[in-house]
Amino acid sequence: MPELPEVETAARDLAAQITGQRIVAIEKLDWERMVETPNPAALHALLPGRQLLQIGRRAKWIVATLDADWTLAIHLRMSGNLSVHAPDTPADKHTHLVLMLDDGRRVFFHDPRKFGRVRLLDPAGLHALDAAHGIEPLSAAFTPPVLRDLLTRHHRYLKPLLLDQTIIAGLGNIYVDESLWQARLHPLRHSDSLKRSEITALHSAIQWILTQAIENKGSTLRDYRTGYGQRGGQQEHFHAYGRTGVPCPRCGTPIERVVVGQRSTHLCPTCQPVRGRPTRRTTPS
Numbered sequence: 629m630p631e632l633p634e635v636e637t638a639a640r641d642l643a644a645q646i647t648g649q650r651i652v653a654i655e656k657l658d659w660e661r662m663v664e665t666p667n668p669a670a671l672h673a674l675l676p677g678r679q680l681l682q683i684g685r686r687a688k689w690i691v692a693t694l695d696a697d698w699t700l701a702i703h704l705r706m707s708g709n710l711s712v713h714a715p716d717t718p719a720d721k722h723t724h725l726v727l728m729l730d731d732g733r734r735v736f737f738h739d740p741r742k743f744g745r746v747r748l749l750d751p752a753g754l755h756a757l758d759a760a761h762g763i764e765p766l767s768a769a770f771t772p773p774v775l776r777d778l779l780t781r782h783h784r785y786l787k788p789l790l791l792d793q794t795i796i797a798g799l800g801n802i803y804v805d806e807s808l809w810q811a812r813l814h815p816l817r818h819s820d821s822l823k824r825s826e827i828t829a830l831h832s833a834i835q836w837i838l839t840q841a842i843e844n845k846g847s848t849l850r851d852y853r854t855g856y857g858q859r860g861g862q863q864e865h866f867h868a869y870g871r872t873g874v875p876c877p878r879c880g881t882p883i884e885r886v887v888v889g890q891r892s893t894h895l896c897p898t899c900q901p902v903r904g905r906p907t908r909r910t911t912p913s
């Protein structure tokens with residue numbers, strides 16, 4: 629499933645191509661369950677005529693600010709992707725939403741597994757979407773003290789806490805595993821057990837990995853494509869995720885796969901000890 633870097637890439641690619649355009653028609657909508665709010669009929673009534681003022685991201689949602697105080701929010705979920713096409717490009721059977729723009733181009737929402745979702749939000753709806761998500765990990769507000777506060781406020785395993793979108797927004801299975809490997813933290817450490825240096829390491833790891841992944845246009849494991857239909861490149865830089873049995877790049881121990889909260893989890897048992905790394909003492913105790 630696309631995580632923060634993939635959604636950020638999709639939003640930036642879309643913004644570069646269609647900001648300022650007006651949606652003149654919904655040319656195709658053949659999977660009505662994708663419209664979570666308000667409903668397909670209201671989407672048909674309200675969306676045509678709206679101008680795309682700005683396209684950005686909140687958590688794993690692509691958020692398009694429209695005129696007249698509307699916001700179009702799109703979640704790619706498992707297999708969705710958005711792309712822009714010339715007027716005569718045919719939409720295949722997996723393209724379930726086609727928006728026609730005033731210059732004749734089309735925006736395709738291609739989604740073979742049909743888990744993608746669309747919401748047309750009024751200001752209250754947009755506020756609710758924002759309030760349902762935690763802090764943005766690449767924002768200036770996300771500092772080591774803020775992370776420390778989020779971790780120590782809970783007594784939870786690190787992995788499920790970091791996946792919780794109401795605490796930190798945008799992280800998923802890939803980037804949590806990679807961040808924990810980078811910070812040398814076991815996914816089953818308790819969030820309130822981390823030393824200050826470990827919190828700083830985790831904070832840097834999250835920001836560094838997300839930034840690198842955005843530079844590489846996200847990770848393509850199967851379906852994800854950029855807004856230009858290309859594969860991302862971050863999968864070439866994984867150290868732990870999906871690398872079961874492959875030597876850890878840091879110490880050579882084979883990467884292990886365990887299940888944490890029903891999620892497949894990859895870690896180095898040497899670099900990421902379950903009880904944490906012993907504090908180095910300078911005096912005998």
Ligand SMILES: [Zn+2]
Nearest residue numbers: 876879896899
């Ligand atoms: Zn290792």
